[in-house]
Amino acid sequence: MLHFELVTPEKLVRNEDVYMVVVPGTEGDFGVLQGHAPVMSTVRDGTIQIYATDKAAPEVVAIKGGFAEVNARGLTILAEQVG
Numbered sequence: 001m002l003h004f005e006l007v008t009p010e011k012l013v014r015n016e017d018v019y020m021v022v023v024p025g026t027e028g029d030f031g032v033l034q035g036h037a038p039v040m041s042t043v044r045d046g047t048i049q050i051y052a053t054d055k056a057a058p059e060v061v062a063i064k065g066g067f068a069e070v071n072a073r074g075l076t077i078l079a080e081q082v083g
Contacts, residue, residue, distance in 0.1 A: 003074030
């Protein structure tokens with residue numbers, strides 16, 4: 001499982017283990033699974049898709065701008081605004 005955190009300047013919005021997250025990067029959407037290579041990307045306004053399990057339908061969450069970081073601990077999205 002991939003450890004996922006979604007953070008805004010005001011609060012920690014999500015902190016959970018998920019199967020996959022699709023991120024709206026400024027260079028295009030990219031999916032992050034457990035074991036993804038380390039990367040940092042800016043995030044454009046759009047939606048993230050959170051897959052709880054391999055076969056699950058995605059939960060869609062709107063975000064505005066920010067940064068995404070993938071490292072050995074998992075994926076952290078620092079969004080300017082959520083919702």
